[in-house]
Amino acid sequence: xxxxxxxxxxxxxxxxxxxxxxxxxxxxxxxxxxxxxxxxxxxxxxxxxxxxxxxxxxxxxxxxxxxxxxxxxxxxxxxxxxxxxxxxxxxxxxxxxxxxxxxxxxxxxxxxxxxxxxxxxxxxxxxxxxxxxxxxxxxxxxxxxxxxxxxxxxxxxxxxxxxxxxxxxxxxxxxxxxxxxxxxxxxxxxxxxxxxxxxxxxxxxxxxxxxxxxxxxxxx
Amino acid sequence: xxxxxxxxxxxxxxxxxxxxxxxxxxxxxxxxxxxxxxxxxxxxxxxxxxxxxxxxxxxxxxxxxxxxxxxxxxxxxxxxxxxxxxxxxxxxxxxxxxxxxxxxxxxxxxxxxxxxxxxxxxxxxxxxxxxxxxxxxxxxxxxxxxxxxxxxxxxxxxxxxxxxxxxxxxxxxxxxxxxxxxxxxxxxxxxxxxxxxxxxxxxxxxxxxxxxxxxxxxxxxxxxxxxxxxxxxxxxxxxxxxxxxxxxxxxxxxxxxxxxxxxxxxxxxxxxxxxxxxxxxxxxxxxxxxxxxxxxxxxxxxxxxxxxxxxxxxxxxxxxxxxxxxxxxxxxxxxxxxxxxxxxxxxxxxxxxxxxxxxxxxxxxxxxxxxxxxxxxxxxxxxxxxxxxxxxxxxxxxxxxxxxxxxxxxxxxxxxxxxxxxxxxxxxxxxxxxxxxxxxxxxxxxxxxxxxxxxxxxxxxxxxxxxxxxxxxxxxxxxxxxx
Numbered sequence: 082x083x084x085x086x087x088x089x090x091x092x093x094x095x096x097x098x099x100x101x102x103x104x105x106x107x108x109x110x111x112x113x114x115x116x117x118x119x120x121x122x123x124x125x126x127x128x129x130x131x132x133x134x135x136x137x138x139x140x141x142x143x144x145x146x147x148x149x150x151x152x153x154x155x156x157x158x159x160x161x162x163x164x165x166x167x168x169x170x171x172x173x174x175x176x177x178x179x180x181x182x183x184x185x186x187x188x189x190x191x192x193x194x195x196x197x198x199x200x201x202x203x204x205x206x207x208x209x210x211x212x213x214x215x216x217x218x219x220x221x222x223x224x225x226x227x228x229x230x231x232x233x234x235x236x237x238x239x240x241x242x243x244x245x246x247x248x249x250x251x252x253x254x255x256x257x258x259x260x261x262x263x264x265x266x267x268x269x270x271x272x273x274x275x276x277x278x279x280x281x282x283x284x285x286x287x288x289x290x291x292x293x294x295x296x297x298x299x300x301x
Numbered sequence: 302x303x304x305x306x307x308x309x310x311x312x313x314x315x316x317x318x319x320x321x322x323x324x325x326x327x328x329x330x331x332x333x334x335x336x337x338x339x340x341x342x343x344x345x346x347x348x349x350x351x352x353x354x355x356x357x358x359x360x361x362x363x364x365x366x367x368x369x370x371x372x373x374x375x376x377x378x379x380x381x382x383x384x385x386x387x388x389x390x391x392x393x394x395x396x397x398x399x400x401x402x403x404x405x406x407x408x409x410x411x412x413x414x415x416x417x418x419x420x421x422x423x424x425x426x427x428x429x430x431x432x433x434x435x436x437x438x439x440x441x442x443x444x445x446x447x448x449x450x451x452x453x454x455x456x457x458x459x460x461x462x463x464x465x466x467x468x469x470x471x472x473x474x475x476x477x478x479x480x481x482x483x484x485x486x487x488x489x490x491x492x493x494x495x496x497x498x499x500x501x502x503x504x505x506x507x508x509x510x511x512x513x514x515x516x517x518x519x520x521x522x523x524x525x526x527x528x529x530x531x532x533x534x535x536x537x538x539x540x541x542x543x544x545x546x547x548x549x550x551x552x553x554x555x556x557x558x559x560x561x562x563x564x565x566x567x568x569x570x571x572x573x574x575x576x577x578x579x580x581x582x583x584x585x586x587x588x589x590x591x592x593x594x595x596x597x598x599x600x601x602x603x604x605x606x607x608x609x610x611x612x613x614x615x616x617x618x619x620x621x622x623x624x625x626x627x628x629x630x631x632x633x634x635x636x637x638x639x640x641x642x643x644x645x646x647x648x649x650x651x652x653x654x655x656x657x658x659x660x661x662x663x664x665x666x667x668x669x670x671x672x673x674x675x676x677x678x679x680x681x682x683x684x685x686x687x688x689x690x691x692x693x694x695x696x697x698x699x700x701x702x703x704x705x706x707x708x709x710x711x712x713x714x715x716x717x718x719x720x721x722x723x724x725x726x727x728x729x730x731x732x733x734x735x736x737x738x739x740x741x742x743x744x745x746x747x748x749x750x751x752x753x754x755x756x757x758x759x760x761x762x763x764x765x766x767x768x769x770x771x772x773x774x775x776x777x778x779x780x781x782x783x784x
Binding site for chain 2: 139142143144147148149162164168219220
């Protein structure tokens with residue numbers, strides 16, 4: 082049996098008396114690739130936040146708002162994934178002028194995500210898709226075995242979505258992604274959790290599943 | 302607020318005391334159109350000194366203020382910063398003049414000390430408001446310094462730079478004004494020229510001053526700052542040889558100790574009794590009338606500034622005037638807000654003679670131009686409905702109601718600034734607190750001067766607290782970096 086990384090027990094989250102998540106129980110095993118699907122407002126982001134809080138928080142995270150430092154370059158934002166591995170002095174040095182060593186570390190990540198030609202551009206000058214890929218880059222660079230992403234490819238075009246998602250899958254043992262694109266979700270995950278109005282209505286292996294099997298989630 | 306101002310008018314002394322104001326105005330206008338740049342001796346040195354004092358004062362206070370901002374959560378630091386910025390640059394200059402004489406140190410410290418308090422407050426607020434959404438994506442084991450440098454600082458940095466440039470502009474104004482108490486900056490020559498009625502010379506100096514301020518964006522580049530600091534350190538007249546340590550020690554241990562305590566040497570009942578007498582006399586004869594005049598003048602000037610703002614802001618707003626009209630409006634507002642209120646007051650004083658009137662007009666004009674500029678810029682980004690009315694109807698029914706809260710916020714923000722300036726204008730002979738402080742320094746009564754300065758600071762602090770309470774109650778929020 083696989084090791085359980087974290088789990089929720091009958092979790093209910095209310096906001097202004099309105100239940101965003103109701104009575105959710107689930108456990109995440111090591112090595113699973115999970116897609117959270119459901120309409121917008123179904124509670125995907127809230128569930129992801131709950132799981133993040135249940136974890137030891139040292140997971141690679143791409144929040145919906147990306148959490149980039151807008152005035153810093155792509156290099157610096159990716160480098161921030163490993164801030165904790167170095168002392169303050171080394172970090173400040175790299176902030177003022179990136180060292181050769183860190184450039185060689187960061188460049189492969191940027192290459193995989195198609196960001197190399199923008200490496201020194203401030204992220205505020207980038208397109209939405211490029212910013213999203215930078216946030217994914219930072220998470221990958223962190224080198225954590227667990228990856229959490231809240232719609233990490235929503236602004237990336239279809240061709241690049243595949244590159245980004247397969248890079249995420251290859252670099253992490255355990256992955257949880259909330260997705261609105263059902264086709265991509267089924268393609269890259271081995272387990273799908275479906276939410277409707279804050280209730281878990283589906284939690285199954287994706288083996289043999291068709292996109293039409295998820296239609297119920299999107300009907301009123 | 303308006304009612305207080307109206308009552309203040311009754312007690313205000315606003316007579317025109319000169320024999321023939323028109324004659325003086327005509328001579329000034331003649332001077333204005335015939336500026337003489339060659340009349341002033343040492344003009345180049347005065348220009349260089351003005352810029353150098355401003356750069357060094359702003360540079361030191363920038364660094365000190367930054368570190369104070371990091372400790373701004375400590376109550377004592379907050380209170381200390383509030384206190385040092387409640388005392389005007391000119392008062393600091395008067396104090397340091399007694400200690401260090403006419404040396405560069407006096408000029409730099411006079412700017413650097415109050416500005417450190419201002420930088421600390423503004424930087425603390427900028428850091429507080431920095432975008433920290435990236436915080437949760439960073440590992441919790443990251444060192445605090447790394448988090449600060451990568452998360453808060455990059456966002457704050459841009460605002461730091463903008464604000465520093467604005468402070469440098471203030472620094473140039475203050476630096477020029479320091480000349481009025483004897484330091485070798487533009488104000489020194491300006492005062493002499495005005496006092497001797499050499500208006501062609503005076504307006505030539507003013508034009509140079511405007512050019513320095515107007516071109517600040519061209520030469521005030523971040524990359525050139527180290528270069529400017531080094532050059533400034535080299536060119537300013539240090540005059541350190543004149544500083545005597547005994548002088549410094551005597552000032553702090555004897556001169557500023559209240560006279561009765563100093564004479565008796567010990568603190569017994571008799572000394573204490575005469576100390577109480579000393580304080581009572583000082584309070585009744587100088588502090589109270591000074592406080593009274595300062596408050597009255599501040600209130601009238603505040604309402605005046607508000608009224609002028611409402612007239613000024615349409616002048617630069619694209620909602621009311623075309624390109625040509627706006628250009629004229631811009632030039633007018635730039636000149637009025639770049640001229641320190643001290644110099645405006647001096648000009649009006651020459652025209653109307655010593656009373657509160659010159660001070661009121663100067664403060665209202667200067668502050669009205671500053672807020673009017675900000676409000677006018679604010680209206681640029683406003684989107685009107687296609688069938689919006691025009692002219693006076695647009696002003697009264699659409700624009701004014703929309704910007705009114707912002708206007709009040711700015712006005713209350715300037716309240717404390719106006720009071721600081723009101724006190725200072727006393728040096729020109731208007732009987733606010735500055736008048737009594739200046740006289741005490743002139744009579745070498747440093748103990749009195751210090752006590753009156755502290756009273757002025759406390760008055761400023763109370764206005765600051767009051768203004769903050771009112772703004773909080775009216776839910777008026779605005780970024781401090783604008784003012």
